[in-house]
Amino acid sequence: MFLVAGAAIGTWTARIPAIMHGLDLSDGQLSLALVVLAAGGLIGMGGSGRLVDRLGSRRVLIPAMLTVGGGLVGPAYAPNLTALLGALLAFGICHGVLNVAMNANAVEVQRAYQRPIMTFCHAFFSIGGVAGAAAGAAFAHADRSAAATFLTVGTASTVLAVVAIRWALATAAPKRTGEQRHTSDALSAGRPFPRGRVMLLGLLAFCSLINEGAAADWGSMYLHDTLGSSSATAAAAYALFALTMTIGRLTGDRILARLGPVRLLRASSLLAALGFGSGLLANHPAAALAGFAVLGAGLACVVPQVYSAAGNIDEKHAGRGLSYVAALGYLGFVGGPALIGGLANLLDLARAMLFLPALMLIIGSLARVVGQRQSAGTQPLAADAKYSRPGVHRDRRADRTRRHAISAASAR
Structure with a gap:
């Protein structure tokens, strides 16, 4: 699909x-x-x-x-x-x-x-x-x-x-059985839709996809016009970005299993910010190409984890959460190139591109939002679990707390 x-x-x-x-x-x-x-x-x-x-x-x-x-x-x-x-x-x-x-x-x-x-x-x-x-x-x-x-x-x-x-x-x-379904409904009754967390996740998607859109639309222009590289070298910027992003996504779930979503986003955003920022500051085509490659690797796991967290906020409203987050991310993707273009007109393209690593640091500072637990009564989800290499290792204390909450609700 x-x-x-x-x-x-x-x-x-x-x-x-x-x-x-x-x-x-x-x-x-x-x-x-x-x-x-x-x-x-x-x-x-x-x-x-x-x-x-x-x-x-x-x-x-x-x-x-x-x-x-x-x-x-x-x-x-x-x-x-x-x-x-x-x-x-x-x-x-x-x-x-x-x-x-x-x-x-x-x-x-x-x-x-x-x-x-x-x-x-x-x-x-x-x-x-x-x-x-x-x-x-x-x-x-x-x-x-x-x-x-x-x-x-x-x-x-x-x-x-x-x-x-x-x-x-x-x-x-x-x-689930009828009793489990009734208990889950009882625990979630009256719970407001978590708009604040959805907006934070949307902000993460927005910042990430601004980087993706800008890399696609401005990467080649930056190398060709600002750094004076050949057309072939300039075209390699997005190719390297797309390649490392794809490799990162093919291997990202194994890394997630070791680090968990919060540490993964923090490490990814720091890698992208430092790698891409250093490549821009070096002011050399080879360094810029390396920077775009690192940016692709750093961005690879961000949107998938943000979408996963959005779909796990509330099992009954997974589509609603995803639609808000996806729409905000898409605004970043289509509006990001225009934003970079506007900054380039005010400053220059080299300085405007430095806005992108700053956005990655924002992602790292807000990474905790992808690891917040969902409400009691729902199934353990990707953003709520500790993963080990062979499968899933759940937080046993959290499981006991969840079982006690379900038992208490059933008794009431």
């Missing part, structure tokens, strides 16, 4: 020039199209949380999975700007709904699996993005149209979705 979502975005990004030239769009019209796509994503993320909580993640995930491929095809056949805007709005909504639903389902799988798997899932989003971009580049090199590209990738995505959805977890948590 994560692979399909990443491939759709990667393919669209790679063929933006073909869409622009095919419809003879100006820079301003293209900017408007990208804003509409971002707005669709925010609408989809913001509106899907309550649906996930009401219907279950699987029932929302299936239609989103089956329509995202078709949503990708629509922009390629738009005959004019108005039709393109409508197609991009629909594609953005489909992708936004898929984003929240697949993360909610991954949280449920992780909860049932009793071992961290969220970072590994997000690795496949990165792999899908690279695969989609590579497919777009290959079609462009072969001088094939954007319609042929999107139709091929969209069809393949739909086929893969049909195969994948048969394994989508249908329940929000392992089945």
Whole structure:
């Protein structure tokens, strides 16, 4: 599921020039199209949380999975700007709904699996993005149209979705007896939705995804224009960033099992801040490339752990928490490049880029929010557990406290 979502975005990004030239769009019209796509994503993320909580993640995930491929095809056949805007709005909504639903389902799988798997899932989003971009580049090199590209990738995505959805977890948590369910409901009755913690998690996602968006849009520009490197060297900045992020996500769950989510975020943010900041201050292309590589490694585990914590705040409102956090993170991703551009106009690009390591330090200072325990009565979750290498080692004292609370509620 994560692979399909990443491939759709990667393919669209790679063929933006073909869409622009095919419809003879100006820079301003293209900017408007990208804003509409971002707005669709925010609408989809913001509106899907309550649906996930009401219907279950699987029932929302299936239609989103089956329509995202078709949503990708629509922009390629738009005959004019108005039709393109409508197609991009629909594609953005489909992708936004898929984003929240697949993360909610991954949280449920992780909860049932009793071992961290969220970072590994997000690795496949990165792999899908690279695969989609590579497919777009290959079609462009072969001088094939954007319609042929999107139709091929969209069809393949739909086929893969049909195969994948048969394994989508249908329940929000392992089945419980009627007495356990009644006790859990009694313990959670009257508990307000934790907006404060959700906003803090959203801030972490916002800061992290500003870095991702800025690395994608400004990395090559920084090396080429500010440091005077060749075009090939400048292009390597994002390639190294994406490579180390993918490697970090493929291995991140094992590191999480040793460190726990809070220490992992603190170590990751410190690594990214110091490594990337040093690379910028060195003012040399080689150091900058190393800095982008370290930034990718440092960011790899941040968003997966933030999303995991958001889905585990309240089992009954996992979709709602995820939708808020995902939307705030997405605002950072689409708004981050504009923010860096504005700072570059006021200062210069070299100084503006130093804003990114500062954001990583903010993530480290607020990392404790991903480790706060959920309310009593819910199942042990990824952000609430101590993991050991072979599986899960729970805090026995916390387990005893939870059992006593459930027993007391049952007696009352």
